[in-house]
Amino acid sequence: MISFKLRGVFWPCLWLAASLALHTPASNAQEKPYFVTYSHDLEEPGNLEIETKSAVGQPNGGNPFGATAMELEYGTRAWWTTELYLDGQATGSDSAVFTGWRLENRLRSLMRDRAVNPVFYVEYENTPAADKTILEFVGHDGEADLAPSSAVLRRDHQHEAELKLILSSNLHDWNLSENFISEKNLGHAPWEFGYAVGLTRPLRSAAGSRECTFCAEKFIAGAEAYGGLGDTIALTLRDTSHYIAPLIGWQLPKSVRFSFSPGFGLTSTSLARVYRVGVAYEFEQIGSWFHCSNGGAE
Amino acid sequence: MRPSLAVLMIALSSMVALGAASNLHWQRVPPKDHARANPLTNRPEAAAAGALLYKDHCQQCHQANAAGDGHKRPSLHSEGLRKATDGDLEWFLRQGDLRHGMPSWSSLPEAQRWQIIAYLRSIQ
Numbered sequence: 001m002i003s004f005k006l007r008g009v010f011w012p013c014l015w016l017a018a019s020l021a022l023h024t025p026a027s028n029a030q031e032k033p034y035f036v037t038y039s040h041d042l043e044e045p046g047n048l049e050i051e052t053k054s055a056v057g058q059p060n061g062g063n064p065f066g067a068t069a070m071e072l073e074y075g076t077r078a079w080w081t082t083e084l085y086l087d088g089q090a091t092g093s094d095s096a097v098f099t100g101w102r103l104e105n106r107l108r109s110l111m112r113d114r115a116v117n118p119v120f121y122v123e124y125e126n127t128p129a130a131d132k133t134i135l136e137f138v139g140h141d142g143e144a145d146l147a148p149s150s151a152v153l154r155r156d157h158q159h160e161a162e163l164k165l166i167l168s169s170n171l172h173d174w175n176l177s178e179n180f181i182s183e184k185n186l187g188h189a190p191w192e193f194g195y196a197v198g199l200t201r202p203l204r205s206a207a208g209s210r211e212c213t214f215c216a217e218k219f220i221a222g223a224e225a226y227g228g229l230g231d232t233i234a235l236t237l238r239d240t241s242h243y244i245a246p247l248i249g250w251q252l253p254k255s256v257r258f259s260f261s262p263g264f265g266l267t268s269t270s271l272a273r274v275y276r277v278g279v280a281y282e283f284e285q286i287g288s289w290f291h292c293s294n295g296g297a298e
Numbered sequence: 299m300r301p302s303l304a305v306l307m308i309a310l311s312s313m314v315a316l317g318a319a320s321n322l323h324w325q326r327v328p329p330k331d332h333a334r335a336n337p338l339t340n341r342p343e344a345a346a347a348g349a350l351l352y353k354d355h356c357q358q359c360h361q362a363n364a365a366g367d368g369h370k371r372p373s374l375h376s377e378g379l380r381k382a383t384d385g386d387l388e389w390f391l392r393q394g395d396l397r398h399g400m401p402s403w404s405s406l407p408e409a410q411r412w413q414i415i416a417y418l419r420s421i422q
Contacts, residue, residue, distance in 0.1 A: 032405075041405045047358075078396040111396045113404045173407040205407035209346035217407075284358040 032175055033249025033259035035276045036136055036226040037198030039177040040117040040168035042106060043075030046287040051257075051280035055134050057271045062147030063092040067099070067132035074286075079108040089132040095150050100127030106166070113170070121164035121179075129156040134274065136162075138183045139192030139231040140239045142269030159186045174201045175222075190232040198224035200247065213253055220249040224261070227270075241270040255282050323395070324378070324386045334385030336419075338412045348417025351410055355403065364421055370399055380422050387415045 032039050035053055043049055051071040058064040067089035076082050083104045090096035104123035130153035132146055161184050168177040181194040200222030207217050227242030229235070245263035252258055259278040265271050324332070338344035353362075356374075360366050364374035379387070391411045394402035403411060 039405070042401070044358075044401050045399050075401075078394060078399050078401045108396065113393050113402050170404045173409075175405070202407055206409035207347040207351055207413055209343040209350070211350065217410075 031249070031257060031280065032177075032198070032200045033220055033222070033247045033261070033278070034177070034196075034198045034200070034224055035245070035247070035259070035261050035278060037177050037179055037196040037224045038106065038119070038121065038164065038166045038168075039175050039198070040108060040119045040166060042079065042081040042108060042119075043073050045075040045078045046285045047075045047282055048286045049073040049280055049282040051278055053133065053135065054277045055132065055274055056276075057132075057134075057143075057146070057274040059143035059146040059271060062143075063094055065089055065091040065132050065146065067134070069133040069135060079111065081106045085133075085135075087127060087131050087133045089130065089150070091132075091150055097130055097150050097154065099131035099133070100125070102127065104162075115169055115171075117168050119166040119168065121162075121166055123162040123164075125158065125160040125162060127158055127160075129153040129158060136181055136183075136194055136196065137226055137228045137241050137243070138181055138194035139190075139228050140234070140269075141192075141194075141228050142239065142241045143265075143271045144269065146271070160184060161186055173205050174199065192231040193229040193235070194227060195229055196224060196226035198222060198247070200249075211253075218251045220247075220251075222247045227266075239269055240267065242266040243270060243274070245274075245276070256280070257282075323390055324382050327386045327389045331385045331389040332383055334383070334388060336384035336388075336412050336415055338409075338416050339384070339419075341416070344413050344416040345420040346417075347410075348413035348415070348420075351406075351414050352417050355406070356414070359399075364418075374418055375422065379418065384412075384415055384419075387418065388412065391415070 032041065049071075051073065052068050053071060054066060054068045056064070056066045067087065070086045071083055072085075073081060073083045083106075085102040085104070087099040087101065088097065089099055102123055102125045104121060107120045107122075109118050109120060129145065130150045163182050165180045166177065167179075168175065175198075177196075177198045179196040181196065183192045183194070184190075200220050202217055203219045203221060204216035208215050212218070223244065223246045225242070225244045228240035230237065230240060243263045243265055245261045247259065247261045249257065249259040257278075257280040259276075259280075261276040263271075263274040263276065265273065352364075359371045360374055361371075366373040382390075388408075388411050391403045391406075391414065393404075394400045396402065
């Protein structure tokens, strides 16, 4: 029922990632399969990762939708990652629209790995309310925000700044990450707050001595929880959305990474279910593609 | 001072400074980590698994032959690396050197870091 126009967004992205994978050398980052939560893992310097994060859901009283964020993540430095998101969505019995872009930077504040590693996240969003990628929930965001037609939602264009404090720990092969989110519509709205918490672990710690695709160490499992915490006008949990979502990540050959997460709404204002699929591909050292190979001179 | 003697002294000073620099990473290693031994030593399959992990995570910067690029990405066939204990190397892989472009590999399971170290030992 909800597979209708999604093919038009998802499969071209998957095809693009797969075809790029066949033409470029492999890399195999140990990425966590989080969709909303961020850990302190940053992109390796000089590498570019292209990832599509798709969300499928149906608000109560609205049409089913599929939304995709294409994420271009570049490792500017070992302590600094910059990302550009391009968002789009298709809604059943409605339309498919490009819903804007976001630019974000993540900066590690400590140069050493500690028990808890803080990372600062700064983002600017230029998206209409029709954006349904739901990469975070803040304030009193709920399923009612997703129900109106795209034509109505596109009239409300948002310029937003988002700040996150990411706290993340790696301990005995487990990763525990906590994100504190604050978002401000630069036009007229109050500060809104949200949270995301995630826990993951690879299914096996040691790697095998032979190449494999279905080995346990290629899979990472876990769960994340996320939701809104109200805003500066009503700093309360009343009418806020909260979700719990199991996660599974699979590192495929040729540098392709696949992740899946069914999310379950925990409050009456949450979507009952939201299904998320991610496909990622990493290009190695793209900075070196633009350097001359004449002994280091450029 | 004769010019040839001055050149010799500068060369000697540079060698001492380079030697000290190559050991700087290990001087920062806490004693507890420095003393750790690789639990996968003498297990040939650990080095084989480490070779695959090296290809996935390290080769893009340090090259397939671990010779580096002669500039910011150092060779892994170095005296400093040979002198380091397994614990030093595990600490360095976990911490990285973010200021100089070496990422932290704390996101890898600890067993995989020891497998990479087993491989690095096997190619010295």
